[in-house]
Amino acid sequence: MDFFRRIMYMLLLLLECVCIIGVDTTGQTPLNSEDKATSRNVAIIGAGSAGASTAYYLRKFSDLAGVPVNITVFEREAYIGGRSTTVNVFDDPSLPIELGASIFVSVNYNLMDTAKELGLKISGAGGDRPAESVNMLGIWDGFRFLYLQGHSLSWWDMAKLLWQYGLAPIRTQRLMKNTVNKFLQMYKPPYFPFSSLSATVQALDLHEATGVPGAQFLESNGISESFSNDIIQSSTRVNYGQNLGLIHGLEAMVCMATDGAVAIEDGNWRIFSGMLDSSRADLRLNTTVTAIKQNSDRSMTLFHSSNGGSTSRHTFDEVVLAGPFQYSNIEVSPSLDRSPEKIPYVRLFVTLFSSPHQLSPEFFDLSDQKDVPEMILTTLPRGFNLGDREDGVGPAKFWSISLLRIVEASAEDSRQKHYVYKVFSPEKLTAGFLASVLAVEIPASDQNGTIGDISRNDISWYHEKTWHSYPYEYPRMEFEEIRLASNVWYTGGIESFISTMETSSLMGMNVAGLMTNEWHDKLHLGKPVSWSGWTQQRNNEL
Ligand SMILES: Cc1cc2nc3c(=O)[nH]c(=O)nc-3n(C[C@H](O)[C@H](O)[C@H](O)COP(=O)(O)OP(=O)(O)OC[C@H]3O[C@@H](n4cnc5c(N)ncnc54)[C@H](O)[C@@H]3O)c2cc1C
Ligand SMILES: *[C@@H]1O[C@H](CO)[C@@H](O)[C@H](O)[C@H]1NC(C)=O
Ligand SMILES: *[C@@H]1O[C@H](CO)[C@@H](O)[C@H](O)[C@H]1NC(C)=O
Ligand SMILES: *[C@@H]1O[C@H](CO)[C@@H](O)[C@H](O)[C@H]1NC(C)=O
Numbered sequence: 001m002d003f004f005r006r007i008m009y010m011l012l013l014l015l016e017c018v019c020i021i022g023v024d025t026t027g028q029t030p031l032n033s034e035d036k037a038t039s040r041n042v043a044i045i046g047a048g049s050a051g052a053s054t055a056y057y058l059r060k061f062s063d064l065a066g067v068p069v070n071i072t073v074f075e076r077e078a079y080i081g082g083r084s085t086t087v088n089v090f091d092d093p094s095l096p097i098e099l100g101a102s103i104f105v106s107v108n109y110n111l112m113d114t115a116k117e118l119g120l121k122i123s124g125a126g127g128d129r130p131a132e133s134v135n136m137l138g139i140w141d142g143f144r145f146l147y148l149q150g151h152s153l154s155w156w157d158m159a160k161l162l163w164q165y166g167l168a169p170i171r172t173q174r175l176m177k178n179t180v181n182k183f184l185q186m187y188k189p190p191y192f193p194f195s196s197l198s199a200t201v202q203a204l205d206l207h208e209a210t211g212v213p214g215a216q217f218l219e220s221n222g223i224s225e226s227f228s229n230d231i232i233q234s235s236t237r238v239n240y241g242q243n244l245g246l247i248h249g250l251e252a253m254v255c256m257a258t259d260g261a262v263a264i265e266d267g268n269w270r271i272f273s274g275m276l277d278s279s280r281a282d283l284r285l286n287t288t289v290t291a292i293k294q295n296s297d298r299s300m301t302l303f304h305s306s307n308g309g310s311t312s313r314h315t316f317d318e319v320v321l322a323g324p325f326q327y328s329n330i331e332v333s334p335s336l337d338r339s340p341e342k343i344p345y346v347r348l349f350v351t352l353f354s355s356p357h358q359l360s361p362e363f364f365d366l367s368d369q370k371d372v373p374e375m376i377l378t379t380l381p382r383g384f385n386l387g388d389r390e391d392g393v394g395p396a397k398f399w400s401i402s403l404l405r406i407v408e409a410s411a412e413d414s415r416q417k418h419y420v421y422k423v424f425s426p427e428k429l430t431a432g433f434l435a436s437v438l439a440v441e442i443p444a445s446d447q448n449g450t451i452g453d454i455s456r457n458d459i460s461w462y463h464e465k466t467w468h469s470y471p472y473e474y475p476r477m478e479f480e481e482i483r484l485a486s487n488v489w490y491t492g493g494i495e496s497f498i499s500t501m502e503t504s505s506l507m508g509m510n511v512a513g514l515m516t517n518e519w520h521d522k523l524h525l526g527k528p529v530s531w532s533g534w535t536q537q538r539n540n541e542l
Pocket of ligand 2: 078285307
């Protein structure tokens, strides 16, 4: 979403990045009490961003507190990363592409810091795109392009943008910065670590944004409907599969916070893998937790099985549920004090494929191949309001199609250029749709078929995946509890506030902070951790 950064940057010479690194010098002094060498046994269920971050920060915080911990991470899949994972074009490990979460941004402190600390290669998002087309980006409403942008914004483009949208881009940028700055308070005291997300959202006035649909939030902040519909909604659709009549104002702002969009070369999951290594957790891949029994002595017994084999059990002092509870299929007995409510999640189809063909200009009513944008986002036609409907894709029928990169395919011994595309859609793509978007001929009887029915000469490789990708972000002021029972912690509630890798990581870090506090306050283990001291140390390391 690099283009927003460029629009905003070029338009807004006036606004400087606000570095809100406040330093609280009233940090606590450590108590003199001797550390009790009692090791805490912590189980984390899930090796995605939330689980890996819980482990990583718990190791750091428990070291600061001087409390020994034994961390075990259970993951039912064979890989680390959860919704952040890659697949390989042509099954070639040198050609990984993201199947889930693909970008993060410079204000994503946890991901940025850890990527640097781990020495991972960070690259600009979309950096592999070949720039063969005149247009980097186009916003399609199913009938026409409402907006087209080249690879750099000329003064002429800017003049057109201002002509088209007036002050809306500037107002949006200002509103976004203001909102993001409130959010960033959550990383440091007096907010961090927070025991209630609802209370923190309220204290930071963020409920004004989460409590109303994006459309209303933008309107009440003086942002024109045309800019909201054409630009902001194309972003809420590619990022969340939702229109502005549904998604709340905060998530709409998150979609515009695209400054410094980056990705980890070879896969964002490497951050989470590095975090787990550094936490020295005992990682159990291919291991599904099926049940948790809360014992009378407050310990918990986990029942788990590997690759469908027999069930084994282990007992822990603390359990962290690090993923959406509703998809974990874990039975808890006796039942939790507070069970997370089941909420609707977006069902997103991701189709990755390679082809010697490029997107057809005819499909988009363009005359020249060179004009077909490399990234096509979609929105609703102006005045076509679907309100808060979940099936809100509208006439465009897909959320986005983007060219990721060019690869060399060997076809009949001659090296050939193939284009790798990613499509987000609410339904599985039919052979007929793909054939027409690539302008290839297929028999009429295959129209309703699937991508696999298209000849290998036209689609040389593909991978399809259906995700429960993120919640429908309906406006709300109350969020799921972080603590579900005395020693059962939950990260998933943050997804209906903001659903990203970074926010899951923030919640993992927060759970680690709450747990460490409690060990001292309730169990008198170790010394208290000074959160202001920790924040300061962290800022110094940057
Ligand atoms: C297609 C797509 C695109 C996205 N794009 C972006 C993006 O560009 N930027 C961004 O920041 N975010 C993006 N997101 C959202 C982001 O992926 C998620 O918000 C984030 O990865 C969630 O992390 P998590 O750890 O909370 O959950 P998950 O990644 O879902 O991790 C939960 C883990 O728990 C495991 N688990 C569940 N139950 C059990 C059990 N019973 N036993 C053992 N293990 C279990 C699961 O297998 C899973 O690995 C995208 C998501 C999708 C699907
Ligand atoms: C997980 O299971 C798959 C097969 O289902 C196997 O290929 C893989 O090696 C296993 N990984 C681990 C770490 O056990
Ligand atoms: C850590 O926990 C695992 C899983 O319960 C257990 O097998 C192991 O013995 C524990 N190690 C220590 C040092 O307590
Ligand atoms: C494809 O599906 C449509 C609608 O479901 C149907 O009308 C049409 O006859 C089908 N075509 C073929 C070739 O099966």
